[in-house]
Amino acid sequence: MRRDVQKQYNLPTEIRFCKLCTVSNQRPRITFDEEGVCSACNYAKFKRNGIDWDQRERELLELCDKHRKTNGEYDVIVPCSGGKDGSFVAHQLKYKYGMNPLAVTWAPLNATAIGRQNLDAFIASGFNHILGTPNPIVTRKLTSLAFKHLGDPFQPFIYGQTNYPLHMAVKHNVQLIMYGENGEVEYGGDMKNAFKPNREIADHDKHYFSGLPPEFWAEHGVSLAELYPFMAPKFEDTVRNGTDIHFFGYYKFWDPQENYYYCLEHTGFTPNNERSEGTYSKYASLDDKIDGFHYYLAYIKFGIGRTTSDTAHEIRDNRITREEGVALVQRYDGEFPKKHYQEFLDYCDIAEDDFHAVIDSWRADHIWEQDGNDWRLRKPVWQS
Ligand SMILES: [Zn+2]
Numbered sequence: 511m512r513r514d515v516q517k518q519y520n521l522p523t524e525i526r527f528c529k530l531c532t533v534s535n536q537r538p539r540i541t542f543d544e545e546g547v548c549s550a551c552n553y554a555k556f557k558r559n560g561i562d563w564d565q566r567e568r569e570l571l572e573l574c575d576k577h578r579k580t581n582g583e584y585d586v587i588v589p590c591s592g593g594k595d596g597s598f599v600a601h602q603l604k605y606k607y608g609m610n611p612l613a614v615t616w617a618p619l620n621a622t623a624i625g626r627q628n629l630d631a632f633i634a635s636g637f638n639h640i641l642g643t644p645n646p647i648v649t650r651k652l653t654s655l656a657f658k659h660l661g662d663p664f665q666p667f668i669y670g671q672t673n674y675p676l677h678m679a680v681k682h683n684v685q686l687i688m689y690g691e692n693g694e695v696e697y698g699g700d701m702k703n704a705f706k707p708n709r710e711i712a713d714h715d716k717h718y719f720s721g722l723p724p725e726f727w728a729e730h731g732v733s734l735a736e737l738y739p740f741m742a743p744k745f746e747d748t749v750r751n752g753t754d755i756h757f758f759g760y761y762k763f764w765d766p767q768e769n770y771y772y773c774l775e776h777t778g779f780t781p782n783n784e785r786s787e788g789t790y791s792k793y794a795s796l797d798d799k800i801d802g803f804h805y806y807l808a809y810i811k812f813g814i815g816r817t818t819s820d821t822a823h824e825i826r827d828n829r830i831t832r833e834e835g836v837a838l839v840q841r842y843d844g845e846f847p848k849k850h851y852q853e854f855l856d857y858c859d860i861a862e863d864d865f866h867a868v869i870d871s872w873r874a875d876h877i878w879e880q881d882g883n884d885w886r887l888r889k890p891v892w893q894s
Pocket of ligand 1: 528548
């Protein structure tokens, strides 16, 4: 079966690359200006030159003061995983801004040892922490279904990662939830929140769930009782609680590499001893053995793999040049995640042929051409 990927994600037929970074116009919701510069690069320029960061920090202090509690209750929820970004945010809020955070982690689908080690080290650096762990049998079932039907095995994790902090906010009477960066803004996407510190709860479905909330899977034989841990709290409960979602990246200059250095020093963070498959970095997104397949599917659907995303951000942060970025993309982007491949097949209970049939069903004609048994990008960044 082939799918109409282009229509589903509203992808332009003519592939164009940003003049400044490595990302193309195939990233869903990204926009390009008349000079051929992507919205994320324009935002990065604005971030460096157009924002008064002292003023933003004053806004952060005001926000903290507004939510700060004196009765011992938690005053902010920080969604985290033990990775560099959430740990940085939680540590700053607690030790620099004097807040009383509750760190909340939604369990990885299939945890790695290094991810668990970093989570433990983070907690040990002085945090109250809650781990949400759904029934692993249901998680497996959902991962397999999401891989087959959505082309993204990561979707069940995204449900919990998004919804569990909302539950904990209601349960613990906490109004403020502080995320790290606004991915839509930092990586290219819907810019409507670029100049706002917070996010509409109502946007959750659209940006994170591809329009398919957890309840959708009832159609595929998953019971509502099984789906319950993945669902959002009742919308009216979230509204009644006054839940307000903010991004730390609005208040403080967001630089993933600086976060990494910060966590090395303060939260016991350890990078991996080898680079992650599909990219050249050793310190981002280490928690889940399913990760590699999430990034690989993005490469299949959009021609945008993990190295494209990583280099684009590093070019915008002036860490590498565009030329270096393009060379890294040519070398690593779309590398098959072979390390956990057999485990992935077992985990999803899927045969190898079926796995490749699913992968190939997500290849759009305007992105891929077939050459014998091989698939080739029609327009890679190094030939553009
Ligand atoms: Zn760009």
